[in-house]
Amino acid sequence: MAESESGQEKTEEPTAKRLQDAREKGDIARSKELTTTVLLMAAAAGLMVFGTQIAADLEGMMKYNFALSRQDVFDPALIFRHLGDSAAEMLWSLSGFFLMVVIAALVGPTALGGWNFSSQALAPKFSRINPLAGLKRMFSMKALVELAKALAKFLLVGALCVLILLQQQNDLLAMGYEAVVPAMKHGMEVFGWAFLLMCATLILIAAVDVPFQLYDHNKKLKMTLQEVKDEMKNTEGKPEVKGRIRQLQREMSQRRMMGEVPEADVVITNPTHFSVALKYAEGGEGAPVLVAKGQDQIALKIREVAREHEVAIVEAPALARALYFNTELDEEIPESLFVAVAQVLAYVYQLKRYRQHRGPRPGDLGEIPVPSELRQE
Known part of the structure; x- marks a missing residue:
């Protein structure tokens, strides 16, 4: 040899x-x-x-x-x-x-x-x-x-x-x-x-x-x-260098994602561990799109940005977890969650009209229907 x-x-x-x-x-x-x-x-x-x-x-x-x-x-x-x-x-x-x-x-x-x-x-x-x-x-x-x-x-x-x-x-x-x-x-x-x-x-x-x-x-x-x-x-670089590159990529992705939060229609929370931001073009042909999502510290940052820009924040733990685990960034929400998200958006629009003194105060959001196969405990 x-x-x-x-x-x-x-x-x-x-x-x-x-x-x-x-x-x-x-x-x-x-x-x-x-x-x-x-x-x-x-x-x-x-x-x-x-x-x-x-x-x-x-x-x-x-x-x-x-x-x-x-x-x-x-x-x-x-x-x-x-x-x-x-x-x-x-x-x-x-x-x-x-x-x-x-x-x-x-x-x-x-x-x-x-x-x-x-x-x-x-x-x-x-x-x-x-x-x-x-x-x-x-x-x-x-x-x-x-x-x-x-x-x-x-x-x-x-x-x-x-x-x-x-x-x-x-x-x-x-x-x-x-x-x-x-x-x-x-x-x-x-x-x-x-x-x-x-x-x-x-x-x-x-x-x-x-x-x-x-x-x-x-x-x-x-x-x-x-x-x-x-x-x-x-050829591929040292592990610490590769780790630093991945960290910078994550930071850039998070900054871009946070820039989408002010344009969202609603942020749905867990309320502490998960946050997802949805955007929906009213009158459009497509479904609502997930523009931001995060867990723990990132979830907290999403809520902070939403409050700064007066984006509605809704607590719906089961729906927040289902959206977080079943929808990627810049993708439309799953068809099985259309009814649940539509209920949240309707509530948000009623709340916005109330704040503009154009309608009555909406009642409680109530139970959000999340399919059992998409629930994440």
Whole structure:
């Protein structure tokens, strides 16, 4: 089991933050064998696709340059023009092959790990020239795996070369009896197939190397339990800081809530432990809305603000508790409490008319009908 410098075992999978930090440093899973295989396979495929045309263009170029008269050979301007024309013709002939190789050179390295650019990876690391660190890398598990891969590549490619030579020996010997042009095309075809088959053997090496690189990269980034805890603490903040933030959020929410109390139509109390403030748009289509609620000290503060702004305060313990526990801020009251709240609002409106000398003094509020399923004892 891998251990950290502190001696603790790295048993935890790397977190998203650790993976992101490693990526920013340029530390991502890469497989050189996969890159080599893709590049060589693309080159082999390019020879198969464009090989015949390249051979034909090479034939034309040789005819163009070798069919010079003695007078032309001693003409520097003509020779340089031939050289320029030949170079341009060959570049154009090889352009398709080069394009396939360039695309493979871009796709191969990113097939595992994706695109990534890190300026930190470009910075010089003096630890790389440390002899002790170099010796440690030479005798590490990764070095042994690299040695095994090199031997496997040598054996596979070498064995396939021998098989190809044995199988194609008749064709290779027959080329000596062919004309130059057919021999060139024939040779290009044989070379293309042989090169493709030899490159295909590297697929076996890449198939083993890719899982190993993913495993090795994940193992290297594994964390101890203490590292996970420290990262969570640094990412999410210290408990005391988080507690202070929550306290400030509660205070801001309470200040906003207290600002709604003066606009309320009634405050219903327990009378000491709970207070809820309701607002109702008379003639509106919606139900009354709970704009403030609180318990103990907050309930007392709601009543103080209500008295300062002459908002009616009604004692209805069962209804106050039912509204407190079954209605959230800025939500309409439950439908089962419509009758109870309507009775309270009617009482408040009668009381307001009495105080304005526009009606008789209302009687006692009486029993408020609160459904048994909403009662909170």
